[in-house]
Amino acid sequence: MAKRRTDLARAGRSTGGTRRKTALSPYYTTSIGEAYLGDSLDVMAKLPSESVNLIVTSPPFPLTFRKKKPYSSVGEDTFVSWFTPYAQQFRRLLKTDGSLVVDLGGVWNKGVPTRSLYQYRLLLALCDQVGFHLAQDFYWYNPAALPGPAEWVNVRRLRVKCAVNQVFWLGKTEWPKATNRGVLQPYSADMLRLITKGYKAKARPSGHNITAKFQQDRGGSIPPNLIEIGNNDSNGHYLKACAAADLPVHPARFPRGLPEFFIRLCTTPGDSVLDPFAGSNVTGEAAERLGRRWVAIELAEDFLRGSRYRFSSVPVLPLDVADRRA
Numbered sequence: 001m002a003k004r005r006t007d008l009a010r011a012g013r014s015t016g017g018t019r020r021k022t023a024l025s026p027y028y029t030t031s032i033g034e035a036y037l038g039d040s041l042d043v044m045a046k047l048p049s050e051s052v053n054l055i056v057t058s059p060p061f062p063l064t065f066r067k068k069k070p071y072s073s074v075g076e077d078t079f080v081s082w083f084t085p086y087a088q089q090f091r092r093l094l095k096t097d098g099s100l101v102v103d104l105g106g107v108w109n110k111g112v113p114t115r116s117l118y119q120y121r122l123l124l125a126l127c128d129q130v131g132f133h134l135a136q137d138f139y140w141y142n143p144a145a146l147p148g149p150a151e152w153v154n155v156r157r158l159r160v161k162c163a164v165n166q167v168f169w170l171g172k173t174e175w176p177k178a179t180n181r182g183v184l185q186p187y188s189a190d191m192l193r194l195i196t197k198g199y200k201a202k203a204r205p206s207g208h209n210i211t212a213k214f215q216q217d218r219g220g221s222i223p224p225n226l227i228e229i230g231n232n233d234s235n236g237h238y239l240k241a242c243a244a245a246d247l248p249v250h251p252a253r254f255p256r257g258l259p260e261f262f263i264r265l266c267t268t269p270g271d272s273v274l275d276p277f278a279g280s281n282v283t284g285e286a287a288e289r290l291g292r293r294w295v296a297i298e299l300a301e302d303f304l305r306g307s308r309y310r311f312s313s314v315p316v317l318p319l320d321v322a323d324r325r326a
């Protein structure tokens, strides 16, 4: 553990090696991960520069702010100015070839069937003001998404179901570390047939020149920037364990496949992954399974407490003991 935690062990120490007054103390750890309770702006300020390979996160969307969920009181109109100091810390923490991946749900404007432009404003600010580079924009398609808002979609039938989130992959530089070999998908039945039976090299009507190289088995097909993963887990270990412990299940989890995709795309085993808005720490679980070091930061203690159930090695304290610690 001590060896693996080198980067974080340095956190809270000045360059001279003396400990700052406010050293970091994790809420729980695994052999390769650390979860912190607190405002990520405060916690990140104590982490060393250029210590993180990948930040993958889903910040609280303005929608949740508006509904006054326990996350924050920031509104859609002030989202960008609220997020900017966090983004500046992200950039400081990332290694030169590091990546930031931000999952953002869309938001409806109040009282009218039009959509907020907050994601686009955020993207422009991240690139033009903070200095990130858009490596690629992705869509996460959740086929299990429910229709809404009811007024526009179900009642007046003016709009259709929203089932995609925008996911921006940004590099600290224009050349973030990446390999699509980490995210190859199984070949389709048609492609497998071409590989085994062969393909006559020719120019397609579209103008694409399909050469004999096309039929080589390269280990899988290159995925598109549309990631399809249903977000309908209703029976997982985390859910059951939270229910048994009478802890709230996080209401805005993303599926493990989402952080897993970007961890595979942008990192190699042993690299470090940070989620500064960790919620139920899906990112930490994905990183742990893939052998990447991870750091999770979450503001709400109940969510962080429940997230321990994702890690079999983490002793789950009886609630009264956890309460005394808190």
Ligand SMILES: C[S@@+](CC[C@H](N)C(=O)[O-])C[C@H]1O[C@@H](n2cnc3c(N)ncnc32)[C@H](O)[C@@H]1O
Residues within 6 Å of the ligand: 038, 039, 040, 041, 057, 058, 059, 060, 061, 070, 071, 072, 250, 252, 253, 254, 255, 276, 277, 278, 279, 280, 281, 282, 283, 297, 298, 299, 300, 303
């Ligand atoms: C959309 S949720 C993340 C859910 C997470 N991806 C998951 O799958 O469980 C955003 C989380 O950010 C947390 N949060 C909001 N402001 C924060 C802050 N300043 N520092 C740390 N966490 C914060 C909220 O409590 C909430 O759990």
